[in-house]
Amino acid sequence: MSLHKFSVLAFLTVATVFFSCEDDDVFVPVVEELITTLTVELTPQGGGDVVSLVFSDPDGDGAIAPTITGGTLAANTTYDAAITLLNESETPAEDITEEIEEEQEEHQFFFSITGGLDLVVSYADQDADGNPLGLATTYACGASSSGDLTVILRHEPSKDAVGVKDGDITNAGGETDIEVVFPITIQ
Amino acid sequence: MLGFFYGQSGQAQDCSLTLSGMVFDNSPDYPLAFANIYIEEIGEGGSTNDDGRFELKGLCAGDYHLSISHLGCHPERVFLELRGDTILNIALEHQAALLESVEVVGQQQRNAGQSQETLGKQALEQGAGQNLANLIENIAGLSVIRNGSGVAKPVIHGLTGNRIAILNNGIIQAGQQWGVDHAPEIDPFTADKIRVVKGVESLAYGGNTLGGAVLVEPGNIPQDPHLHGAAQYVFGSNGRQHTVSTRLEKKGSWADWRVIGTFKQGGDHHTPDYFLRNTGVRERNVALQLQKTIQEDWFHTLYYSYFNTELGILRGAHIANTTDLDAAIGRQEPFFTQPDFSYELEEPRQRVQHHLLKYKSKYYLEANRSLEFTYAGQLNRREEFDVRRGDRSDQAALDLALQSHFFDLNWQDESGHATKKLGMQYRFNENDNQPGTGVLPLIPDYNSHLPALYFIWQLHHDRQSFQLGGRYDFVAMEVATITQDLPRRVERFSHRFHNYSASAGWQYRISKTWLSKFNIGAVRRSPEVNELYSQGLHQGVASIEEGNAALEPELSVKGIWTNSLQLADDLWLEATAYYQLVSDFIFLEPQEETRLTIRGAFPVFGYQQTNARLAGVDVSARYEWATHWHWQAQYAMVRGYDRSREQPLVYMPSDRIQSEVSWQGDDVKKFTEPKVTLGGRYVFEQTRLLSTQDFLAPPPAYFLLDASVGGALSWSGNTLHLSIQVRNMLNERYRDYLNRLRYYADEEGRNVRVNVRVEF
Numbered sequence: 053m054s055l056h057k058f059s060v061l062a063f064l065t066v067a068t069v070f071f072s073c074e075d076d077d078v079f080v081p082v083v084e085e086l087i088t089t090l091t092v093e094l095t096p097q098g099g100g101d102v103v104s105l106v107f108s109d110p111d112g113d114g115a116i117a118p119t120i121t122g123g124t125l126a127a128n129t130t131y132d133a134a135i136t137l138l139n140e141s142e143t144p145a146e147d148i149t150e151e152i153e154e155e156q157e158e159h160q161f162f163f164s165i166t167g168g169l170d171l172v173v174s175y176a177d178q179d180a181d182g183n184p185l186g187l188a189t190t191y192a193c194g195a196s197s198s199g200d201l202t203v204i205l206r207h208e209p210s211k212d213a214v215g216v217k218d219g220d221i222t223n224a225g226g227e228t229d230i231e232v233v234f235p236i237t238i239q
Numbered sequence: 240m241l242g243f244f245y246g247q248s249g250q251a252q253d254c255s256l257t258l259s260g261m262v263f264d265n266s267p268d269y270p271l272a273f274a275n276i277y278i279e280e281i282g283e284g285g286s287t288n289d290d291g292r293f294e295l296k297g298l299c300a301g302d303y304h305l306s307i308s309h310l311g312c313h314p315e316r317v318f319l320e321l322r323g324d325t326i327l328n329i330a331l332e333h334q335a336a337l338l339e340s341v342e343v344v345g346q347q348q349r350n351a352g353q354s355q356e357t358l359g360k361q362a363l364e365q366g367a368g369q370n371l372a373n374l375i376e377n378i379a380g381l382s383v384i385r386n387g388s389g390v391a392k393p394v395i396h397g398l399t400g401n402r403i404a405i406l407n408n409g410i411i412q413a414g415q416q417w418g419v420d421h422a423p424e425i426d427p428f429t430a431d432k433i434r435v436v437k438g439v440e441s442l443a444y445g446g447n448t449l450g451g452a453v454l455v456e457p458g459n460i461p462q463d464p465h466l467h468g469a470a471q472y473v474f475g476s477n478g479r480q481h482t483v484s485t486r487l488e489k490k491g492s493w494a495d496w497r498v499i500g501t502f503k504q505g506g507d508h509h510t511p512d513y514f515l516r517n518t519g520v521r522e523r524n525v526a527l528q529l530q531k532t533i534q535e536d537w538f539h540t541l542y543y544s545y546f547n548t549e550l551g552i553l554r555g556a557h558i559a560n561t562t563d564l565d566a567a568i569g570r571q572e573p574f575f576t577q578p579d580f581s582y583e584l585e586e587p588r589q590r591v592q593h594h595l596l597k598y599k600s601k602y603y604l605e606a607n608r609s610l611e612f613t614y615a616g617q618l619n620r621r622e623e624f625d626v627r628r629g630d631r632s633d634q635a636a637l638d639l640a641l642q643s644h645f646f647d648l649n650w651q652d653e654s655g656h657a658t659k660k661l662g663m664q665y666r667f668n669e670n671d672n673q674p675g676t677g678v679l680p681l682i683p684d685y686n687s688h689l690p691a692l693y694f695i696w697q698l699h700h701d702r703q704s705f706q707l708g709g710r711y712d713f714v715a716m717e718v719a720t721i722t723q724d725l726p727r728r729v730e731r732f733s734h735r736f737h738n739y740s741a742s743a744g745w746q747y748r749i750s751k752t753w754l755s756k757f758n759i760g761a762v763r764r765s766p767e768v769n770e771l772y773s774q775g776l777h778q779g780v781a782s783i784e785e786g787n788a789a790l791e792p793e794l795s796v797k798g799i800w801t802n803s804l805q806l807a808d809d810l811w812l813e814a815t816a817y818y819q820l821v822s823d824f825i826f827l828e829p830q831e832e833t834r835l836t837i838r839g840a841f842p843v844f845g846y847q848q849t850n851a852r853l854a855g856v857d858v859s860a861r862y863e864w865a866t867h868w869h870w871q872a873q874y875a876m877v878r879g880y881d882r883s884r885e886q887p888l889v890y891m892p893s894d895r896i897q898s899e900v901s902w903q904g905d906d907v908k909k910f911t912e913p914k915v916t917l918g919g920r921y922v923f924e925q926t927r928l929l930s931t932q933d934f935l936a937p938p939p940a941y942f943l944l945d946a947s948v949g950g951a952l953s954w955s956g957n958t959l960h961l962s963i964q965v966r967n968m969l970n971e972r973y974r975d976y977l978n979r980l981r982y983y984a985d986e987e988g989r990n991v992r993v994n995v996r997v998e999f
Contacts, residue, residue, distance in 0.1 A: 077671075078684050078719040080727045084677030085628055087837050109837050112679070113776055113783055114723030118835055141725055151629045207559075207628060225566070225574040227559035227626060231839035 086112050087148050089138040090203065090232055094123070094131040094191060103131070105201075107232040110140055122235035125171075131191040132176070135161065135203075137230075152187065152205075159229075160209050161186025162221040167199025169236055175219065183211040184219065198237040205230035254299040258319075260327035261291045262307060271331060274309035279956050302464070304956060307331065308911070318463035358433040364996055365947075365962065368473035368482035368503065371405075371427050375453065378435055379873035380815065380857035382892035385978040386420040388478070388508050388987055389520050389550040390589075393423075394977065396437055396817060397853050397877040397891050398450030401767045406444055406454045408542055410597055410615040413643030413668060417682055417769040418777070419979050424546045424593035424619060426524035428471075428484040428501045431458030437799060437815065437857075442693045442710040442740055443649070443662060449762050449795040449821065457542070460488050460495040460530050469998045477966075477990035478519065479580065480505030494531040500524070506582035510985035511970045513572045517551035519584050536603035546593040551584045556983045557626050560839040564781040564982070568935055573983045586626045590635075594618040607654045613647040637681060638673035658697040665690045670768070679721060681775045685768050687716040706744040706758075713737060714765050720772055732772075736765035736792055752805035759798045766790040770825050770846045777844075783834055784827065787846040795821040809863040816856050824851035824881075826888070850882040853891075867905075872898040878927065889932050893925035893940075893976055911958075913950040919943065925976045935982055941973035949994070960996040965989065 092105040103125060109118030125131065137148035152159050156179035163173040163186075172192045175184035186205075206226040209216060213223035262274040270291025277284035278295070280303050287293045298321060305317045307329050315331055356378045358366075366374045372383045372391035382394045395403050405412040405423045414424045427433070434454040444452065461467070468487035474480070481504050488497035503522035507514045526544035533539070555573025558564050567574060597615040604610060619642075622635040649662030669686040693710040714736040722728045742760035749755055772786040797819035804812045830843040855877035862870045874896045879888030899918035906912070925937040949962025970989040974981040 078721075078729045079672075079674055080721055080729060081672075081674070081676060081679060083679055085631060090837065107837060109835075111724045113834070113836055113841075115834070116724055118837070141727075155628065204562075208626065227557060228563050228838055229559065229628070230837050231560055231562060232837060 083112065083139075083141055086139050086141055087137050087230060088112065088140045089136075089145075090230060091136045091138075092203065092234075093134050093136065094125065095134075096126065097130045097132060097190075100126065100129070105234045105236075107234070108140070112141065120232070120234065122237075124237045124239060125191070125193045127193055127196050127238050129193050131193070133173070133189045133191050135187050135189075149187065152185075156185050157181055157183070157211075158208050160184060160206055160211060160216070160224070161189075162204040162206065162219055162224070163189070164202045164204070164221070165199060166202070168197050169199030169201065170194030170197040170238060171199075171201065171236065173201075173219070179211075181211070183217055186219075193238045196239045198235070201234045201236050203230065203232050203234070204228060254297060256298045256300060256321055257294060257296050257324045258298055258321065258327060259292070259294040259325075260329065262287050262293065262309065263291060263328070263330045264309075271309050274307060274331065277306045277308070279304040279306060304463075308906070318461055318465075320462075356435050356437075358435075360431055363427060363430060363433065364471070364960065365949075365964070365994065367428065367471055367484065367994060367996075368475060368480065368992070369427070371423055371425050371433075371453070371455065374427055375433055375435055377873070377897065379859045379875045380437055380855070380877075381435060381875075382895070382977060384419055384890065385975070385980070386422075387553050387556070387978070387980045388515070388518055390420055390422045390552070392416075392419065392421075393435075393453050394892055395435065395451035395453070396819070396855055397879050397888075399890075401770070402449040402764065404444060404448040404452040406452060407544070407595060408455065408457055408597055409444070409599075409613070410595065410617070410645060411444060413617045413641060413645075414591075414593060414619045415621045415639050415641055415670075415682070417773065420552070420589075421621070424548070424591055425455055426499075426501050426522070426526065426544070426546055427455070428486070428524070429457050429499050429526045429544060430455045432456045437817070442708040442742060443647075443660065443695060449764055449793075449797070450819075457497075457526070457528060460490065460497050460528065462490050462495075464490045467999060469996055471994070471996040473995075474993045475505070475990055476992070477987050478505040478508040479582075480520070494529045496530075497526075497528040499526040504582065507577075507580055508987050509580075511972045511988035512985070513576050514578075514580055515553050515984055515987075516573070516575050516577050516581070517554040517583075517585050517588070519582055520548065520550040521584065522546075522548045538599075538601045540597075540599045542595070542597040542599075544593075544595045547591070549584060549590045550588060552587040552589070553980055553984055554585070554587070556980050557587050558781055561781050561841065562839060564934065568982050570983075586624045586632045588624050590622045590624070592618075592620045607652060609651050611647070611649050611651065613645070615643075615645040617641075617643040617645075619643075631677060635673075635676055636678045638676050639670060639680075639682060640673055641668065641670045643668045656699045658695075660693075660695040662694070663690070663692050679723065679775060681773055682769055683718050683720040683772050683774075685716060685718040685772075687714060687768075689714050702748040704744075704746040706742070708740075708742045710740040711738070712740075716768065718768060718772055720774070723774070732788060734765075734771065738763045738765055738792060754803040756801045756803075757799070759796070761794070761796045763792045763794050765792040766825055766846075773846075776841065781841060782829075783841045783843045785843060785845045790825055790846060790848060791823055793821055793823040793825055793848065795819060811861045813859045814856065815858075817854065819853040821851045821853070823848040826851075826881075849884060851888055852878075852880045852882055853888070854878050867902050869901045869903070870898070872896070886929055886932070887927040889928065890977065891925065891927065893937070894923040896921050909953050911951045911953055912960075914962075915948045916946065918945045920945070922975065937976040938974035938981055941971060941975075943971055943973075944968045956999065958998045960994070960998070962994045964992045964994065966992070 088110045090107045094103040103123040105123050106121040139146040139148055165171050173189050175186055176190050177185050177188040179185045206224050207229050209224035209226035216224045262271045264271050272287055272289045274287045276293050285293050285295050300322055303319050303321055305319055307315045309331055370391050372393045375381050375393055376383050380396055383391045384394050384399050385391045392399050400416055407425050412423055415421055437451045466489045471484045473482040484501040486499045501524040506519040507516055508518045524546045529541040531539045554575040558567055595617050599613045601609055601611045621639045623637040625636040644667045647664045649660055652659045666689040671684050672680040689712055691712040695708040698705045716734040718732045720730050740762045744758040746756045770790055771788050773784050777784045799817040801815040806812055825846055825848055827844045828847040830845050832843055833840040834843050858874045860872050876894040877891055879891040881888055897920040899916055901916040904913035921942045924940045945966050946968055947962055947964040952959045967989050973986050975986055
């Protein structure tokens with residue numbers, strides 16, 4: 053067999069292997085881990101109007117800006133707060149809150165207050181180890197004021213580190229899954 | 240490093256044959272006096288005279304193993320079928336040589352004007368167990384960009400990644416090289432030689448080599464009908480890493496063959512103060528090489544290699560947003576640091592497999608004319624695992640399969656003093672994201688077709704050589720991206736690029752002791768898919784990286800001038816200066832906007848183009864001031880500058896200087912090559928950077944001390960090499976500017992390596 057024949061044969065053999073695979077099999081992945089929406093639902097103890105704080109960003113890391121809805125709370129009132137997490141990029145929306153509940157030992161919410169807002173957030177739930185989780189909390193509002201509330205969710209924090217059980221994030225470590233800021237007014 | 244001519248003159252009579260020839264140092268044309276030539280079968284030999292010549296008379300026809308040795312050189316072993324009077328010329332590799340190596344014998348092509356440096360067998364054996372980039376780090380002008388100790392990429396004259404080519408066995412490595420955290424998928428144990436070309440590499444290889452090339456070259460299988468091989472074991476105390484590699488080779492009756500297998504396992508590395516959690520590695524590689532000659536004018540080689548690695552990325556470097564980054568940067572030791580050593584690999588980790596199948600056939604039309612056909616197929620699978628919620632950590636967050644097919648057909652004419660080569664190539668790449676990640680892909684699906692034409696013309700005339708080359712590449716790329724906004728859709732894009740390259744070289748041997756080389760090359764490099772379309776969050780640096788589909792090709796012109804001088808009988812110097820202008824230089828620029836997501840606000844980096852300038856100097860020197868004492872040193876500096884924005888380029892290596900003193904003793908009977916070395920390396924602080932160009936100022940300068948002691952034991956054709964090397968002997972605490980994990984952790988502390996090799 054001449055070299056020429058051989059080359060052609062080798063070429064054809066291999067060519068048939070890959071020219072046949074046209075790149076038309078692009079699939080759109082289901083984005084599983086995404087959290088698009090965080091809602092804090094605040095119900096006054098002893099009755100009154102329910103306030104919802106909402107952060108919504110359906111395109112995830114994409115260029116479309118999220119929408120943030122802050123809230124106005126009543127002075128000298130205590131609220132029961134419940135956090136709901138959703139992935140609304142899927143239809144129907146996926147409830148991520150359940151996932152956090154299932155992995156409660158590996159997660160913890162932290163709350164920080166800036167700008168003179170007279171608000172104290174305390175944990176109202178515990179994980180299986182008796183450490184705080186933060187899906188349920190109580191918001192104690194003081195005098196009229198305004199400022200920002202930052203809600204942080206950490207994955208794999210060290211809950212045993214100094215201050216972490218009391219809600220101090222300084223020594224928590226881990227990765228931040230959520231970090232959103234809500235403008236709050238108390239009046 | 241050897242070639243030989245058989246001048247079979249006269250009648251072959253029993254036991255009256257003469258073997259003669261010369262022994263060279265492979266530094267430019269430098270004959271070696273007092274080299275020993277020893278014929279193992281008859282236990283006799285001789286040595287070379289002042290001119291490097293030897294003559295052995297009264298030999299019987301037969302098959303012999305010769306061993307050629309010289310103080311300060313790595314011994315060579317040659318198999319010879321002695322049938323008539325024979326002339327044998329041998330180039331020995333100088334142990335201390337990190338200088339230019341010109342192959343002085345045989346029909347080796349020289350690339351006129353190319354500046355290149357070679358790591359030979361001995362250097363590769365000494366450094367065994369390390370990855371490719373770390374092995375070549377000691378060459379002047381080279382540095383390494385890292386993402387922790389396990390992931391390292393070579394940097395040549397300040398450029399890396401897409402701008403340099405890595406050639407495995409003559410084939411451009413088609414791997415997923417989309418970032419600093421993607422290391423080349425090559426087992427250095429398969430190489431007999433690693434060459435680094437700093438100019439525009441021989442255009443026959445193609446690829447967008449703006450900044451040079453690293454060539455990993457397995458040697459030819461020796462024409463020896465006996466089974467030979469080597470087994471090597473290396474233990475590194477830091478990371479408790481074990482490496483075992485075996486090589487077997489034989490000239491067979493049907494075909495010549497070689498098999499190489501490597502196994503590596505290591506655990507957490509250690510800084511002077513703490514373990515770097517999750518920095519282990521597991522590697523399993525195998526390579527098979529077959530060679531066959533049909534009717535003396537038709538050569539075939541078949542090569543297959545499989546590379547499989549799984550490696551951990553420092554756990555404390557896995558961060559999710561800028562708050563985490565700020566918290567991680569200021570720490571004494573990284574988050575998640577454990578008090579105990581572990582071999583365990585957890586997330587974040589990478590699993591990479593690479594297959595290369597190469598077939599090459601060379602057919603001689605006439606004595607000087609040949610046709611050569613090459614096919615190379617590569618398959619690369621890269622899986623990256625992140626720390627994820629909801630039991631998804633075992634599910635890859637990035638899962639890419641890249642296949643590449645390459646064909647080359649060339650015609651070559653080597654008549655007289657000139658060599659002409661004409662060739663055409665076709666390359667096809669297809670990259671597919673594998674289903675099941677649950678994450679939007681960072682790099683989209685794409686395929687590209689790249690036909691190319693090239694020519695190379697070389698002329699050797701007396702003391703001068705010239706080279707001229709040209710190349711044209713057409714790039715047709717089809718990309719399918721997925722929209723970020725909802726509902727998600729597939730969008731398709733096409734790109735067409737025309738790339739041209741040209742290079743010219745001139746080499747002039749001004750005198751016996753002075754060789755001067757000049758090379759100038761122009762290369763147009765079209766943007767790669769990651770520069771055009773990467774989309775997503777870059778873990779580890781908490782920033783969003785976005786491609787720019789409007790990028791145009793960048794055009795580089797690089798001039799490089801090298802002088803190799805023998806200043807005295809025992810003093811050599813090589814100096815290289817280079818200057819490179821790149822217009823439309825593609826780089827990642829921090830954008831004005833920060834992007835607000837549910838994890839907080841992220842800085843956004845976009846690919847932009849600017850005009851850049853790189854310039855630098857590399858100097859190597861070697862001094863053999865006494866019979867047993869050698870000294871060598873290297874110095875390198877590079878300056879990168881953004882001419883449009885009038886600011887420095889980021890990720891430029893800082894200046895570095897290194898030096899080594901070695902003592903090599905005489906052979907005492909069977910105990911050979913006793914050697915002790917002491918080396919030091921000083922890396923300057925990178926001061927040419929604006930504070931706005933990085934999250935953290937570059938780390939201060941550092942000095943590292945290395946030492947080694949070793950020797951060999953020879954018996955009836957077998958050799959046992961043993962060496963103990965200590966890296967970072969003083970257990971220095973330091974960080975390196977080119978390590979992306981410098982934000983989080985110190986570099987490795989002291990590492991004691993035990994290296995045992997048996998050759999038979």
